[in-house]
Amino acid sequence: MSKLFQETVLVQYLFRNPSILIFLGTLAGVCLAVTILGEGFGLGLISTSFIKTLGKTLCLCIIAIAMDLVWGFCGILSLGHFAFFALGGYMIGMWMMFARTKIIVIEAAKNNVLPPTPAEISEAVGTQIFGVVGGAEIPMVWAFADSLWAQIAFIVLVPGLLAYLFGWLAFRSRVNGVYLSILTQAMTLALSLYLLQNDSGFRGNNGLSGLQNVPGLDDVPQSILSITFFLVSGLALATTYLMAAAVVGSKLGNIIRGIRDNEARVRFLGYNVESYKLFIFVLTAMVAAVAGALYYPQAGIINPTELAPIASIYLAVWVAIGGRGRIYGAVIGAAFVSLLSSYFTSGQAPDIPLGFATIIWTDWWLILLGFSFVVVTIYAPQGLGGFIEKLARQEKG
Amino acid sequence: MAPLLQVDNISVSFDGFKAINKLSFEIGETELRAIIGPNGAGKTTFMDIVTGLTRPDSGDVRWLGTNISLLKQSESQIAQLGIGRKFQKPTTFEAQTVYENLLMSLANNRNPFAVLAYRRSPRDEDRIDGIARQINLAESLDQFAGELSHGQKQWLEIGMLLAQDPKLLLVDEPAAGMTASERDVTVALLKELAQIRSVVVVEHDMEFIRELDCRVTVLHEGAVIAEGSMDFVTANQQVIDVYLGR
Numbered sequence: 001m002s003k004l005f006q007e008t009v010l011v012q013y014l015f016r017n018p019s020i021l022i023f024l025g026t027l028a029g030v031c032l033a034v035t036i037l038g039e040g041f042g043l044g045l046i047s048t049s050f051i052k053t054l055g056k057t058l059c060l061c062i063i064a065i066a067m068d069l070v071w072g073f074c075g076i077l078s079l080g081h082f083a084f085f086a087l088g089g090y091m092i093g094m095w096m097m098f099a100r101t102k103i104i105v106i107e108a109a110k111n112n113v114l115p116p117t118p119a120e121i122s123e124a125v126g127t128q129i130f131g132v133v134g135g136a137e138i139p140m141v142w143a144f145a146d147s148l149w150a151q152i153a154f155i156v157l158v159p160g161l162l163a164y165l166f167g168w169l170a171f172r173s174r175v176n177g178v179y180l181s182i183l184t185q186a187m188t189l190a191l192s193l194y195l196l197q198n199d200s201g202f203r204g205n206n207g208l209s210g211l212q213n214v215p216g217l218d219d220v221p222q223s224i225l226s227i228t229f230f231l232v233s234g235l236a237l238a239t240t241y242l243m244a245a246a247v248v249g250s251k252l253g254n255i256i257r258g259i260r261d262n263e264a265r266v267r268f269l270g271y272n273v274e275s276y277k278l279f280i281f282v283l284t285a286m287v288a289a290v291a292g293a294l295y296y297p298q299a300g301i302i303n304p305t306e307l308a309p310i311a312s313i314y315l316a317v318w319v320a321i322g323g324r325g326r327i328y329g330a331v332i333g334a335a336f337v338s339l340l341s342s343y344f345t346s347g348q349a350p351d352i353p354l355g356f357a358t359i360i361w362t363d364w365w366l367i368l369l370g371f372s373f374v375v376v377t378i379y380a381p382q383g384l385g386g387f388i389e390k391l392a393r394q395e396k397g
Numbered sequence: 398m399a400p401l402l403q404v405d406n407i408s409v410s411f412d413g414f415k416a417i418n419k420l421s422f423e424i425g426e427t428e429l430r431a432i433i434g435p436n437g438a439g440k441t442t443f444m445d446i447v448t449g450l451t452r453p454d455s456g457d458v459r460w461l462g463t464n465i466s467l468l469k470q471s472e473s474q475i476a477q478l479g480i481g482r483k484f485q486k487p488t489t490f491e492a493q494t495v496y497e498n499l500l501m502s503l504a505n506n507r508n509p510f511a512v513l514a515y516r517r518s519p520r521d522e523d524r525i526d527g528i529a530r531q532i533n534l535a536e537s538l539d540q541f542a543g544e545l546s547h548g549q550k551q552w553l554e555i556g557m558l559l560a561q562d563p564k565l566l567l568v569d570e571p572a573a574g575m576t577a578s579e580r581d582v583t584v585a586l587l588k589e590l591a592q593i594r595s596v597v598v599v600e601h602d603m604e605f606i607r608e609l610d611c612r613v614t615v616l617h618e619g620a621v622i623a624e625g626s627m628d629f630v631t632a633n634q635q636v637i638d639v640y641l642g643r
């Protein structure tokens with residue numbers, strides 16, 4: 001009875017917010033179509049590697065929603081959210097690598113006369129994982145790597161704590177605007193340099209690899225794993241979208257838009273602006289981390305270059321092109337630009353000979369992207385989303 | 398009339414220029430007070446100090462309701478104590494509706510989690526409707542604040558202050574840019590507000606001040622040069638020299 005009631009409330013909610021309904025419908029349609037057409041469960045018309053690309057794109061849409069919440073709605077131009085994304089990837093990657101190596105070690109020792117002691121297992125795992133950085137000891141930070149649940153908790157806790165500390169210091173000192181953006185870039189760079197060190201315990205520039213293999217699921221083919229990750233990413237995107245819509249539609253949504261437009265005025269209404277910024281910053285950092293934790297198992301590898309400051313700048317570009325301040329805009333921007341980007345940079349796009357020069361897309365794509373960003377900023381500050389809304393209004397009136 | 402706000406010998410200078418110079422005065426409970434004075438006299442700076450935007454170099458500002466110094470409080474804490482402010486330039490949230498502007502201002506729990514979980518209650522709806530009627534915007538609740546006329550924006554801002562339910566209202570140049578009829582409505586509104594709370598009005602429009610019919614404080618170079626009824630201060634030779642006579 002109460003379930004029925006909840007369902008009707010959700011249904012009512014969706015009908016009151018048609019844009020959410022349209023979004024969820026479209027997403028469900030895409031997921032269904034890919035499942036039917038793809039390898040794994042369906043007809044096999046879409047290759048597993050492309051399904052991985054699509055699944056990763058869904059994760060990028062999730063972090064774009066986070067970026068839209070923090071920048072488009074709350075006015076904080078964070079250029080550090082990819083740091084949280086990568087941290088989420090590292091947290092799940094540690095479990096995947098550790099658990100899988102352990103299985104392999106135990107498997108290899110099966111024919112030994114004496115079963116290996118825990119200390120021997122631990123040493124063998126340590127050598128396997130950290131040999132590349134010249135160590136055999138399992139670093140402290142890997143203390144819980146054997147436990148999937150602990151690492152899942154860390155996916156949100158570690159980036160959440162980092163975001164909390166950073167935000168607390170920055171917002172309390174009223175660091176704003178471009179200074180805050182620079183500070184977030186510095187944080188990203190510092191974290192990436194830290195991870196790059198061999199003795200920080202994250203395998204330096206090797207990063208974590210083999211993440212496409214899920215521990216204990218070695219018998220499951222990649223085609224099935226990929227479509228499963230794709231569908232889970234789709235579900236996560238839908239959940240994130242609903243969560244973001246609920247936040248934006250609440251009274252807190254009014255307050256953060258107020259902070260974006262006139263921070264001082266919100267203060268004089270009696271709101272502690274810093275705690276609102278902190279709330280949104282930490283929340284979006286956690287969302288970004290979850291997106292990263294779903295992304296890297298599909299990418300197969302994560303290393304400190306993923307935290308390059310430029311990645312977070314691209315994120316801002318996607319959201320600007322999609323149209324900030326509207327959640328679906330962020331999704332459109334991220335999906336559109338990142339898919340185009342993988343098309344152009346993978347060498348699939350035909351080169352264009354101009355006689356005096358040849359446009360090689362792998363080189364020219366960034367120039368095209370930069371140019372589009374400038375054009376959007378000047379001529380369509382509302383982005384693709386604003387363009388769609390304009391069309392919809394013309395249709396009506 | 399028990400005093401509510403006590404400004405005690407405050408001074409503040411900007412780059413060596415004394416904007417406020419040993420300023421002292423008191424505002425009583427439910428008092429309506431006008432502050433006048435030439436450009437640069439320090440009227441807005443006084444409001445900045447009371448609301449926590451500017452820290453004075455010396456002196457104290459005491460909130461006598463709970464007998465604490467405002468100088469140690471943040472802007473949001475001062476607002477929560479019950480001091481509301483209307484800026485010289487109307488500042489509403491233009492990208493949001495009149496309803497949303499009022500909703501944000503309502504005196505409710507301001508903790509982020511409480512705000513996130515907030516559900517509209519009939520009590521709050523009634524309150525918003527009441528305020529909207531009081532500020533003549535009952536028909537415009539769903540309009541974006543940015544679409545309102547200049548005068549309507551001023552009223553909305555006063556409505557936002559009402560929703561905060563402050564004990565002391567600081568109103569900076571409310572009549573600026575208003576039509577004559579809008580001005581009359583504003584006078585009536587401010588008088589009504591002062592029935593149950595203290596209101597301090599800064600204004601250059603002498604006709605407007607006269608209609609407010611209240612005690613007047615004249616500032617000049619950051620200090621009080623005269624205080625009393627409108628007739629009393631306008632007869633003061635120094636006031637005529639520095640302000641009225643020009």
Ligand SMILES: Nc1ncnc2c1ncn2[C@@H]1O[C@H](COP(=O)(O)OP(=O)(O)OP(=O)(O)O)[C@@H](O)[C@H]1O
Nearest residue numbers: 411412416434435436437438439440441442443485
């Ligand atoms: N933040 C600041 N930095 C430097 N100088 C300032 C600052 N705020 C105010 N002043 C100066 O202090 C003096 C008093 O300014 P204030 O705005 O308080 O005057 P006012 O009485 O409100 O004038 P008006 O009638 O023009 O609004 C002016 O000379 C102004 O230039």
Ligand SMILES: [Mg+2]
Nearest residue numbers: 440441442485
């Ligand atoms: Mg002024």
